Amino acid sequence: MKINRRRFLLGTTVVGGGLLLGYASTRPSKHRIANESAGSEPFLTTWLRISEDNTVTVIVPHSEMGQGVHTSLPMMAADELDADWNLVKVEQAPATDLFANGVLVKGFAESLGVSFPRFLDGLATSATMKVAEIMNMQITGGSSSVRFTGELGMRAAGAAAREMLVKAAAARLDVPETELSTRLNYVHHDASGRSLSYGELASDAARFEPSSEPKLKDEKDFTLMGKSIARVDIPAKVDGTAAYGIDAEAPGMLYAAVKTAPVFGSKLQSVNADAALSRRGVVKVVELENAVAVVADNYWRAKQALAALDVQFEASENDQVNSQSIYAQYDTALEGELNEDIAEGDAANALENAETVVEATYRVPYLAHAAMEPMNCTVHFHDGKCDVWTGTQDNLGIRGRVATVAEMDENDVTLHGFYLGGGFGRRLPTDVNTIDQATLIAKHFDVPVKTLWSREDDMQQDYYRPAVTSKFRAGFDANNQLVAWQNHYIGKNEPAEAAHTPYSIANKDIAYADSETHIPFGAWRSVAHSQHTFFLESFVDELAHRSGQNPYQFRLNMLGDKPRHAAVLRAAAQKAGWGRNLAPGHAQGIALQESFGSIVAQVAEVSINNDGSVKVHRVSCAIDCGRTINPDAAASQVESGVIFGLTAALYGEITIENGRVQQTNFTDYEMIRLHDSPEIDIVSVDSGEALGGLGEPATPPIGAAVANAVYILTGQRVRELPLKNYRFTAAPVETAV
Amino acid sequence: MARFRVNGVERELDIEPDMPLLWALRDELGLKGTKFGCGIAACGACTVQVNGNPVRSCVTPVSAIEGTDIKTIEGLAVDVGGSKQLTAVQQAWIDHQVPQCGYCQSGMLMAVSALLEANPNPNDAEIDGAITNVCRCGTYPRIRRAIKSLSTTA
Ligand code: FES
Ligand code: FES
Numbered sequence: 001m002k003i004n005r006r007r008f009l010l011g012t013t014v015v016g017g018g019l020l021l022g023y024a025s026t027r028p029s030k031h032r033i034a035n036e037s038a039g040s041e042p043f044l045t046t047w048l049r050i051s052e053d054n055t056v057t058v059i060v061p062h063s064e065m066g067q068g069v070h071t072s073l074p075m076m077a078a079d080e081l082d083a084d085w086n087l088v089k090v091e092q093a094p095a096t097d098l099f100a101n102g103v104l105v106k107g108f109a110e111s112l113g114v115s116f117p118r119f120l121d122g123l124a125t126s127a128t129m130k131v132a133e134i135m136n137m138q139i140t141g142g143s144s145s146v147r148f149t150g151e152l153g154m155r156a157a158g159a160a161a162r163e164m165l166v167k168a169a170a171a172r173l174d175v176p177e178t179e180l181s182t183r184l185n186y187v188h189h190d191a192s193g194r195s196l197s198y199g200e201l202a203s204d205a206a207r208f209e210p211s212s213e214p215k216l217k218d219e220k221d222f223t224l225m226g227k228s229i230a231r232v233d234i235p236a237k238v239d240g241t242a243a244y245g246i247d248a249e250a251p252g253m254l255y256a257a258v259k260t261a262p263v264f265g266s267k268l269q270s271v272n273a274d275a276a277l278s279r280r281g282v283v284k285v286v287e288l289e290n291a292v293a294v295v296a297d298n299y300w301r302a303k304q305a306l307a308a309l310d311v312q313f314e315a316s317e318n319d320q321v322n323s324q325s326i327y328a329q330y331d332t333a334l335e336g337e338l339n340e341d342i343a344e345g346d347a348a349n350a351l352e353n354a355e356t357v358v359e360a361t362y363r364v365p366y367l368a369h370a371a372m373e374p375m376n377c378t379v380h381f382h383d384g385k386c387d388v389w390t391g392t393q394d395n396l397g398i399r400g401r402v403a404t405v406a407e408m409d410e411n412d413v414t415l416h417g418f419y420l421g422g423g424f425g426r427r428l429p430t431d432v433n434t435i436d437q438a439t440l441i442a443k444h445f446d447v448p449v450k451t452l453w454s455r456e457d458d459m460q461q462d463y464y465r466p467a468v469t470s471k472f473r474a475g476f477d478a479n480n481q482l483v484a485w486q487n488h489y490i491g492k493n494e495p496a497e498a499a500h501t502p503y504s505i506a507n508k509d510i511a512y513a514d515s516e517t518h519i520p521f522g523a524w525r526s527v528a529h530s531q532h533t534f535f536l537e538s539f540v541d542e543l544a545h546r547s548g549q550n551p552y553q554f555r556l557n558m559l560g561d562k563p564r565h566a567a568v569l570r571a572a573a574q575k576a577g578w579g580r581n582l583a584p585g586h587a588q589g590i591a592l593q594e595s596f597g598s599i600v601a602q603v604a605e606v607s608i609n610n611d612g613s614v615k616v617h618r619v620s621c622a623i624d625c626g627r628t629i630n631p632d633a634a635a636s637q638v639e640s641g642v643i644f645g646l647t648a649a650l651y652g653e654i655t656i657e658n659g660r661v662q663q664t665n666f667t668d669y670e671m672i673r674l675h676d677s678p679e680i681d682i683v684s685v686d687s688g689e690a691l692g693g694l695g696e697p698a699t700p701p702i703g704a705a706v707a708n709a710v711y712i713l714t715g716q717r718v719r720e721l722p723l724k725n726y727r728f729t730a731a732p733v734e735t736a737v
Numbered sequence: 738m739a740r741f742r743v744n745g746v747e748r749e750l751d752i753e754p755d756m757p758l759l760w761a762l763r764d765e766l767g768l769k770g771t772k773f774g775c776g777i778a779a780c781g782a783c784t785v786q787v788n789g790n791p792v793r794s795c796v797t798p799v800s801a802i803e804g805t806d807i808k809t810i811e812g813l814a815v816d817v818g819g820s821k822q823l824t825a826v827q828q829a830w831i832d833h834q835v836p837q838c839g840y841c842q843s844g845m846l847m848a849v850s851a852l853l854e855a856n857p858n859p860n861d862a863e864i865d866g867a868i869t870n871v872c873r874c875g876t877y878p879r880i881r882r883a884i885k886s887l888s889t890t891a
Contacts, residue, residue, distance in 0.1 A: 066837025066874050230834065237839030238827040240770025240810030244840060247769035255764065280753065300760035372774055372782060372840040372873040421772070421840030422873050455775040632834055636879065640837055643875025666779040666871055675865035677877035 019050040019202040021161045021210060047157045048077055050165075054185055054199030056081065057089045058154070063393055064092070064233050065420035065427070066640070067695045068633035071231045075629060076150045079224040080158030080217060082182035083198070090232050092417055150629070151691055159214035161205070168204035169196050219627070219688070228632035233419065245418045248378040248389035250448035254283055256441045257302035258451060260291040260433075260461050261313040263659035264518050268292060272310040279305045286441050293441045299452055318518040318659035323467070326517050326656060327363065330469040330490045333515035338488055341499060345507030350484035354475025358546050362472070362535045362719045366654035367465035367524055368661075368669060373421020374458045375434040378450040379442035381406070386413045387448070390435065391420040397429030405439045424644070425523035431463040433520075459669055460661045463522025464654055466491060470499075470535040480547050482558070483507060489535070490515050495595065498528035501536050502565050502594060503558035519656060525644055529595040529700040534649070534721065537591035537704030542717060550736045551708060552578050552590050564687050565592060568622045569601045571683045576603035576620035583607075585730065586617065589708030591701035598625040598692030599685075602642070602701045604678075606709035612727030616646060616678040616706055624685040625692035631684065634694050639680050641698025647672045649703035653722050670724070739799040743768065744812025754800035758792075759783045761799050762809060770810035770843050774871065781870030784844035785809050791851040791867075810843035813850065825887055826850045833883040837874035844870050849884060858888045 049057040058074035070090050078088045162182055169187035170177040173194055181188050188195040219226075236242035261267065271292050273285035281301035286293040292311055296302035351357055378389040379402065386406055392398040392415075399415040406413070420427055438451035453461070468490050475484035486509045489499055499510055524530060544554035552573050559566040569592050572578075576588060585607045592601040605618040619642050628634045651670040655662045663669040707718040715731045739750045743766065750765055762768045762785070774782030776795045783795040786808040814821040823831070826849055836842045845868070852859060852867040859867065864884055872880070 066839065230831070233839070234831055234834060234836055237836035237842050238830045238846065239814055239821070239823065240843050242839050243769070244772075246773065249767065249769070298756075298760060298764040300756055300764070370873060372772075372780075372838060372871070374773060420838060422838045424873075452773075455777075455780075636834060636837060636876070639878050640875040643877065644873075647875075665777055666775050667777065671780075671871045671873065672875065672877070673871060674868050674877050674880060677875070677881075680878050 018052050018199075019048075019161065019164065019206040021048045021050075021157050021164070047153060048081070048161055050161065050198050050202040050205070052199045052202060054197045055087050055089055056083045056185070056198065057091055059091045063391065063395065063417060063420055063423070063427075065391075065393065065423035066233075067637055068231050068233075068630060070233050071229055072629045072633060073150050073154050074232075075224045075229055077154040077158035079222055080155045080214075081162045081198075082184065082223070083158070084184040085224060085229065087185050155216055156214050159216050160210040163211050163214055164205040164208045165198055165201045167208045168201040172196060172201070172204065225629050226627070226631070229630055231630075231633055237419075242419050244373050244421045245378070245389060245391035246373055246376045246421065246450075246452060248376075248416070248418065248448075248450060250378065250380060250387075250389070252447040253378070254295050254297060254445065254447055254449045255299040255302045256286070256293045256295045256438070256449050256451040257299065257306045258291050258293045258437055258441075258453065258457065259306055259309070259311055260437075260457065262460060262661075263313070263316050263318050264520055265318060266290065266316040266659075267314045269312040269314045271312075275308040275310070276305040279308065281305075284444060285309070286444050288437060288440055291437060293437070293451070295441065295445070295449060299450070303454065316659065321518060321659045322657045323365065323655045326467060326519075327469060329517070330363075330467075330513075330515050333490060333513040334469065334471055334488050336513060338511035338513050339492070340511050341492065342508050342510040347484045347486050347507040347509035350507040351473055351475045351486060353477075354484055355478045355480075356476045356546070357473060358476075358543055359473045360471075360539055360542060360717070360719060361469065362538065363469040364467060364531050364534060364721045365652070366467045366519060366521075366656070366661075367530075367648055367652045368459050368462045368654050368663070369422070369424045369426035369465075369524060370459065370666075370669060370671070371420075371422030371424055371426050374455055375426070375453040376451060377435050377438035378448055379438050380448035381442055382446055384412060387416065388413060388439075389416045389418065389448075389450075390438075391418040391427060392429070392435075393420065393423045393425075393427040394429045398432070398435055401429055401432050401435055402439050405436050406443065424525040425527070426462065428523055431522045433461055433463075455666070456664045459654075459663050459665060462654075462661075463520045465524030465530060466493070466519075466521040468531040468535075470532070472535070472539045474539070474543055476543075476547055480549075482543060482547070485509070487535075487539075488512065489532070493521075493528040494523070495527060495529065498532040498595075499536070501540065502562050502592070503540065503555065504561055505558065518659070525641070526595060526696040526699040529593060529696070530645070530648065533591065533593040533595075533700035534703040534707070537593065537701060538707055538718070541589070541591075541704065541708040541711065545711070545733070545735070548736050550579075553736075555590070555592060564624055564685075564689065565594065565599055565601075567687070568592065568599045568624050568685050571622035571685050572601035572603050572620050575622060575681055575683045576605070576618075578603060585713070587709045587712035587732070589705045589710070589712065591704035591708065593697070593700045595697045595700055596693030596695075597690060598623055598694065598697040600624075600638075600697045600701055602698075602705045604702065604705040604709050606706055606713065608710075608713055608728045608730050612729065614650065614706065614710060614723045614726075614728065615676070616650075618679045618681065619646075619702065619705070620681045620683070621698060622683045622685055623694075623697065624687045624689070625694055625697070626689045627686050627691060628684055629691075634684070635682050637694040638682050638698040641694075641696060642680055642702050643672055643677060645699035645702035646678070646706065648699075649706050649721055650676070650723050653725070739803065741799070741802050741805050741807055743807045744809060745806075750799070752799060755798045758785065758794040758797045758799055758802055758807070762794065762807075768809055768811055772840055772843055774841065774844070779871075780841070780844075781848060782841050782844040784847040784870065786847055786851050789851060789854060791848045808847070810846060813846060824850065826853060826883075829883040829887050833879045833886065835876050835879040835883055837876055841870060841872045841874070842876075845872065845880060849880070853884070853887060859884070 470489035473486040544551040772782040774780035
């Protein structure tokens with residue numbers, strides 16, 4: 001075995017033949033080789049395995065939640081390897097330290113210019129988790145898998161393995177390496193017509209040192225990257241065999257239904273369990289600090305018995321909090337001392353001397369994730385060990401969390417990963433209330449216990465996308481030029497640049513106030529961009545209209561130093577036919593944002609229904625994510641992102657009353673369905689720049705694009721979402737051309 | 738005692754008559770392909786076919802389906818000489834790369850299969866009226882495309 005300690009590249013022979021190659025970039029001391037046996041073939045957890053039967057196995061350290069990462073990452077390794085895609089198999093990495101997501105952490109750190117990702121701050125500050133654990137994760141989030149694991153890890157592993165196979169072939173055939181070429185799992189010596197399969201060469205190849213600087217392909221030589229490849233996870237998702245955490249099965253398993261204190265932070269006061277315990281199938285009632293659980297032999301029985309319990313929770317100081325009091329608290333905070341975000345030029349002075357000043361206050365409510373698969377986790381304590389079955393965006397992080405809560409050594413905890421029935425940020429290790437409950441409940445048993453939340457639990461015990469208020473003042477000079485931009489908002493979250501507008505404006509004052517509430521918050525698809533893009537791109541639109549300029553041209557004029565943004569904006573406008581004659585009663589709105597390294601512009605075509613609600617007919621979306629690895633899978637991510645953002649814009653609203661969440665289920669937290677899903681046209685503007693994310697960047701702009709169209713149809717500026725709370729009347733506005 | 742057929746197999750369960758079919762399928766019969774999403778007939782994740790009609794199993798007590806034929810996602814593909822052959826609807830789901838997280842898709846497939854069985858050429862309004870299932874991943878554009886591809890060739 002050889003370990004290159006500088007580059008953390010590792011190549012070795014598999015017992016029984018074959019080559020294993022891993023590539024990582026965290027400190028080598030964090031890594032040890034996990035010697036797990038998979039059947040008769042001892043198996044080292046790493047990224048690439050070439051077996052003697054000429055198959056290639058790519059081991060993916062990220063969870064599949066529908067974003068196609070179990071396909072796109074193997075494509076990147078296989079392309080560099082010149083592998084035959086038909087001979088490539090995909091496995092998800094087990095939750096062991098070797099897969100600690102150093103590459104991701106490093107990628108984040110570099111892009112943010114900080115030592116570790118701020119969006120994980122929750123972990124660092126939570127009392128039960130140590131900062132050190134941050135470096136010990138398998139995160140699937142931040143639209144990062146392909147960008148970081150793929151670009152820094154998979155491609156290098158594939159390229160290094162290819163070089164080793166060529167070396168092995170050169171030795172075997174006694175020819176110079178330069179006379180050899182690789183295609184579809186074979187090394188060819190064209191001059192002599194001889195060829196050897198990767199399988200035949202794998203064991204020999206393992207004897208060579210993996211290059212610390214493997215040569216990556218030029219884009220023109222890609223054979224897989226850039227092609228639409230069918231996703232490997234899809235067949236199991238059409239015949240009912242795909243297994244999610246909720247489907248975990250273990251012999252003797254019991255089911256827990258839980259009632260948690262409705263006011264966050266409140267505690268359990270008393271339980272009268274008599275009525276529940278006498279019911280069929282009920283095994284035990286378990287009291288937790290802020291919840292009570294009924295454990296039975298069937299989930300429905302547990303849930304029925306839970307409803308029969310007499311439960312009291314303690315009164316809490318938060319019982320009086322409601323959405324209005326939170327907004328009032330925000331307003332007060334914005335009057336107080338602010339923290340600087342961006343200060344360029346002299347905005348105060350520019351506003352003072354401006355010819356025209358435009359002011360507006362925007363806000364958006366809390367939002368729930370509402371992943372389709374309700375939260376769940378199955379835990380089994382036995383023989384001093386613990387098995388955990390759950391779908392998570394971070395297998396290692398959750399393993400660590402269970403160990404912490406159970407006060408066990410992490411190495412005694414085994415995490416069995418599953419497909420995720422939606423992630424969207426809800427299944428990150430910052431959002432662990434279900435995991436904690438499941439662990440504490442299972443501690444009372446020596447059989448596996450599946451804790452399953454109802455939809456109501458999920459909606460009322462989430463880590464919400466925070467409600468935010470954002471105040472703007474902007475000034476135009478005598479020449480109708482935008483010269484001052486002031487934006488004061490609540491709460492700076494990840495990504496740090498979410499409130500930064502791309503437009504060149506000479507004087508900027510962007511600042512924020514912190515204003516804590518008792519409502520738990522977490523990462524929600526596109527994180528802080530989901531609020532700020534609505535604010536920024538709506539207010540910019542207001543400014544265009546106020547200064548008598550076409551909203552598209554107004555933006556374009558301020559993008560002189562941002563050619564990529566300008567190109568994306570133009571591409572969206574062109575795709576939508578911006579300014580063309582539309583059907584009567586229709587209008588278009590436009591919005592632009594860069595997030596997670598990708599730039600997205602959207603044009604929404606909108607009309608007002610007879611009942612005054614909003615109908616979105618078509619969304620034209622241009623995206624520059626640098627380069628697209630799997631175009632069809634990328635398109636589905638963009639479609640998904642648009643619909644996710646549009647659901648929030650039209651319907652999304654979590655309100656607080658008496659300290660608790662009022663919404664309960666899909667009846668009062670509505671979702672877009674087939675009938676109100678718009679047509680979506682996508683244009684890729686591949687600039688060839690560094691890879692950007694795909695899972696999130698299509699979500700932020702859509703709210704503003706739709707609201708900007710609503711303004712043209714009605715003359716009413718929407719400064720608060722969701723749109724379901726309005727009854728509009730058509731009153732078209734003249735727009736500049 | 739509840740009696741019904743599931744995917745052609747006779748089943749007899751000693752369960753409460755008011756237990757919803759969803760939990761009988763999942764927790765008593767171990768058929769996990771049918772999913773729980775909301776429990777109140779608001780999302781369609783739990784859709785199965787009862788005598789060919791789409792039904793939300795989370796609100797259907799087993800007493801209401803006594804003696805019926807239940808088809809779940811596991812019973813959609815047809816057995817051809819010992820191997821499972823996907824239905825045209827399932828194949829269209831692959832061809833159009835419909836599923837993302839996939840969690841809603843069992844219910845979607847059961848609802849769409851029932852629709853196309855009853856109406857092989859649905860127009861947009863008929864599709865919208867029949868398929869009211871929630872897909873949080875927003876696979877709707879592909880669902881519509883896949884349905885259309887089936888109805889034009891039907
Ligand atoms: S789970 Fe039955 S309709 Fe949602
Ligand atoms: S594919 Fe995820 S909910 Fe539909």
